[in-house]
Amino acid sequence: MNLKQQQQKQQEVLPMVAAGMAAACPVRTKLLLCSALGLALGVLATMSLIGSSSSYTTTLHGLFLPPADAAAAMNAVQDRQQQPPPAVQEEQGPPPAEQAMIRWPQSSPPPVSTAASIIGSAAAPPPPPSAGVGGFIDVDDDEALMAMAAAAPREVVLPPGASSPKLAFLFLTRWDLPMAPLWDKFFAGHLGRYTVYVHTDPAFNGSEPPPASAFHRRRIPSKEVIWGHISMVEAERRLLAHALLDDHANARFVLLSESHVPLFDFPTVHSYLINSNQLFLESYDQPGGTGRGRYSRRMSPVITMAQWRKGSQWFDLDRALAADVVSDGVYFPVFRRHCKRSCYADEHYLPTFLNIRRPPGAADNRTLTWVDWSRGGPHPARFTRLEVTVDFLRWLRSGAGSTCMYNGRNTHVCFLFARKFLPNSLTRFLRFAPKVMGFG
DSSP states (O other): OOHHHHHHHHHHHHHHHHHHHHHHSOHHHHHHHHHHHHHHHHHHHHHHHHOTTSHHHHHHHHHHSOOHHHHHHHHHHHHHHHSOOOOOOOOOOOOHHHHSOOOOOTTSOOOOOHHHHHHOTTTOOOOOOOBOGGGOBOOSOHHHHHHHHHTSOSSOOOOTTOOSOEEEEEEEOSSOOTTHHHHHHHHTTOTTSEEEEEEOOTTOOOOOOOTTSTTTTOBOOOOOOOTTSHHHHHHHHHHHHHHHHHOTTEEEEEEEETTOEESSOHHHHHHHHHTOSSEEOOOBOOOSTTTGGGOOGGGTTTSOGGGOOBOOSOOEEEHHHHHHHHTOOSHHHHHHHHOOGGGOGGGTHHHHHHHHHSOTTSEESSOSEEOOOTTOSSSOOOBOGGGOOHHHHHHHHTTTTOOEEETTEEESOOOSEEOOBOGGGHHHHHHHIIIIISOO
16 A cells, blocks of 8 residues: 555544544543644654654554554455456466377386476486487487397287287388388288388488378488498397387388388288298308308407308398397497408398307298399399389299298298389389289
C-alpha cells in the first residue's frame, strides 16, 4: 500500500473513532480526548511524510489500523477478486529431445535423469554412448564397441510375437549401393525377418535412400577401408558388432558387397540359412605363395603355421561365432601387428580363427557367393549388362556346374548370391528377376 492510500485510510478511520468517543463521553472529557486526538493526528501525519517504512509509523498503524499482515491479506483477497481467472492452458508434451526414442543396447545402463543427477551426481553412472544415424551406437573407439557387442546375448532372443529369427545382411561398400533397387524388391514384403547394415567410406555424402527402402538410415558409423589392409577386417568386425547390438533376434550374419546380387527369393534364402545345421565359411590350407607364403613367423606362438588358413571373405556366421569374433582379444591383435603388405588379412583372419576356435566340421568349407576367378589376377571377373542373360542366371542357380552338401544331402543349390556385377547390369536383373529368381 503506498503513502497516498495510507493517508486516505487514516482519514476514513479517525472520524469514525472520534464520533464513537463523542457519543459516550461528557463535554470535558470530549475536549481532552479531542486534544489528544489532535496531537496524535499531528504526529501521525508528520511520520507519514517522513516515510511509511519507519518503525514509528508501524507503531501508530498498530494503534488505529489493522496489523500490516491483516491488511496485506485483505488487499490480496481484493486483488484476487478483481483479477480475471487465468486462462486454462493445454497440457503440453515433453520437448522434442525427450520425445525422440533412442534405442540403447540392453547391456548398457539407461540414461540418468536430470533430477537423479542433481540429487546424487557423485554416484550417478556415466551416460550411455550417443546414438548416431539410424539409432546405431556412435562409438569412435573400436575396442569399446567390441566390448559392448561381446556383452550382447550369444543366443537368439526373439521379441514377443516373432515367429522366426532374422537374417542380418552386412554390406561392406566403397561408396553407394547401385544394386539397391534390386535388393529392395528382394526384401519387399518380408519386414521383420531381416535387418540391413551398411559400412561405407566416411567421406561418402550421397543422398539418403527413401524411407520405403530397406537401406533407409541403415548406415553404421564407419571408418576408411583400404583394400587388402587389416582395415577390411576391422570393418567386418564393426558390422558384426552393430548387428549383435542392434537386434538380438539376428541369428545369421551374411557379408556382402555393393556388387552382390541375390540369386533366389527371400523365403528361399531365409529358409536355407536358418534351417542349416552348419555355417558357411571357407577355411582351407593352401601351400604356396598365396597361402602359407603369407604367414609371418612373428605370429608364433599365438598362431602357428599349422593353424594358418585361407578362404573367401564373404561369410555366413551364426550368432555364437559372431560373438566370438567381436570378443577376440588374442588372435586379432596378432593379425593387426603382423599381417601387413601382401598378407591380405581379409582372406586369412576368419578362416584361421575358425580353424582354431571351432572343431572340424562346424562349418561347411564353402562360400555362398559365386565369383569367377578363371581369368586370373588379384581380382575376380566383372560382368557387364550384356553378360547377364536368363541362361546365365539359371546356370548360377543350379550350382554353376557343381554340387555341394547341405545338411548331409547332395544339392545343386550351392550359391545364394553372386558378384561382381557392374551398375549398368541393374536393368537386366530387374527385368529377369520376376521370371528367373522369383521376386520383383
